Amino acid sequence: MxxxxxxxxxxxxxxxxxxxxxxxxxxxxxxxxxxxxxxxxxxxxxxxxxxxxxxxxxxxxxxxxxxxxxxxxxxxxxxxxxxxxxxxxxxxxxxxxxxxxxxxxxxxxxxxxxxxxxxxxxxxxxxxxxxxxxxxxxxxxxxxxxxxxxxxxxxxxxxxxxxxxxxxxxxxxxxxxxxxxxxxxxxxxxxxxxxxxxxxxxxxxxxxxxxxxDQKTSRHIFMALEEPDRLKQFLYYFLFIERFTHSQFKKIDYDNYAKNMFNIPARIKNVGMEFFKERQLDAKNLSQRFQWCSLLLWNEIDDSDVTSFKELKKTRDLISHGENVIESTLPVEEIRRLALKLLGSI
Structure with a gap:
């Protein structure tokens, strides 16, 4: 009016x-x-x-x-x-x-x-x-x-x-x-x-x-921090982890990281590097890429974080498949902790 x-x-x-x-x-x-x-x-x-x-x-x-x-x-x-x-x-x-x-x-x-x-x-x-x-x-x-x-x-x-x-x-x-x-x-x-x-x-x-x-990296974290609904919070945090993992995976320089991590013997240096590059090409899904990033990029991520990610992914998959998940039991605090730790590692 x-x-x-x-x-x-x-x-x-x-x-x-x-x-x-x-x-x-x-x-x-x-x-x-x-x-x-x-x-x-x-x-x-x-x-x-x-x-x-x-x-x-x-x-x-x-x-x-x-x-x-x-x-x-x-x-x-x-x-x-x-x-x-x-x-x-x-x-x-x-x-x-x-x-x-x-x-x-x-x-x-x-x-x-x-x-x-x-x-x-x-x-x-x-x-x-x-x-x-x-x-x-x-x-x-x-x-x-x-x-x-x-x-x-x-x-x-x-x-x-x-x-x-x-x-x-x-x-x-x-x-x-x-x-x-x-x-x-x-x-x-x-x-x-x-x-x-x-x-x-x-x-x-x-x-x-x-x-x-950048805006794409922080957008879903910010949405989760501002969201009062626990289901939406969980999904926003997981969406961040998913997109962050894929973007970080693309930054892996195997010529340097694999050499330091896997200590390839000089006698099979070329063949060994090709082997790891082939394994990298085989890593298509989120779980595989999370493992590679944990091995080669994220120095702050430990065994408990990887185990936590696997459990969180199981919960996300249940939601995606339409299974009945009780909202009050969603591990929002755990996924928030992991999301913030991943961001703190860069």
């Missing part, structure tokens, strides 16, 4: 003439609760360093959302943080992800409320924020995936719970233009204390992993 000019003006907005131009650059802040860790008591600052993910995105972790926002943007995120925490049901530490657009947008006229330190507009940028939408679709999944991989541990899954999303603009005279949308959720979790140095180390590893990920 289209809102009338009269209704917009009754909300406190004034119509500006079209020759009154307002240049704005937009940014988005995403706030997550980092469930599964907390700062050690002796960590005085209770905040991480600021890390760069790509050219336009910065990430920081802190025990306060305003402390995090000030590290990146130089101003508070919430006017009243205590009320914000109650509303969002948030728990520290908080991960703040901030992405800034390169493109400048021009508002010609439009409905505005101009305050001393900020501006409110009403539907003034219908075609704006395209970079933000593209970034959230293509880059944010890789960032969240990278962070989940390197903050999780074999016996502890770290969950990034989305608490809030704020889209805003900055004018040339440093006024903030607000465009806010909120989401929230919460679940129970157990925390493990970490020092600031350990948190910075995990952030550093995450930036390295992020730079090597």
């Amino acid at each position: 289209q809102v009338s000019s009269y209704a917009i003006e009754k909300m406190g907005f004034s119509k500006y003439p079209d020759d009154n131009e307002l240049p704005v650059k937009f940014a988005v802040q995403r706030v997550y609760s980092l469930q599964g860790i907390n700062f050690e008591k002796e960590s005085e600052l209770l905040k991480s360093a600021v890390f760069q993910f790509g050219k336009q995105c910065k990430v920081v972790i802190a025990d306060s959302v305003n402390k995090a926002a000030n590290e990146i943007c130089g101003e508070d995120y919430a006017e009243n943080e205590e009320e914000w925490v109650k509303e969002k049901k948030g728990r520290p530490p908080y991960l703040l992800v901030c992405f800034e657009e390169n493109e400048e947008h021009i508002l010609k006229g439009g409905y505005r409320q101009e305050k001393e330190d900020h501006i409110l507009t009403y539907d003034g940028f219908k075609d704006g924020k395209k970079e933000i939408k593209k970034w959230e679709l293509e880059e944010l999944p890789s960032i969240i995936t990278s962070l989940t991989v390197h903050f999780s541990e074999p016996d502890l899954h770290i969950k990034l719970v989305s608490l809030d999303r704020s889209v805003y603009g900055k004018t040339k005279d440093d006024k903030t233009l607000f465009d806010l949308k909120m989401t929230g959720s919460m679940s129970a979790f157990v925390s493990r204390p970490k020092s600031t140095e350990e948190i910075n180390s995990s952030l550093r590893k995450s930036t390295n992993l992020y730079s090597s990920l």
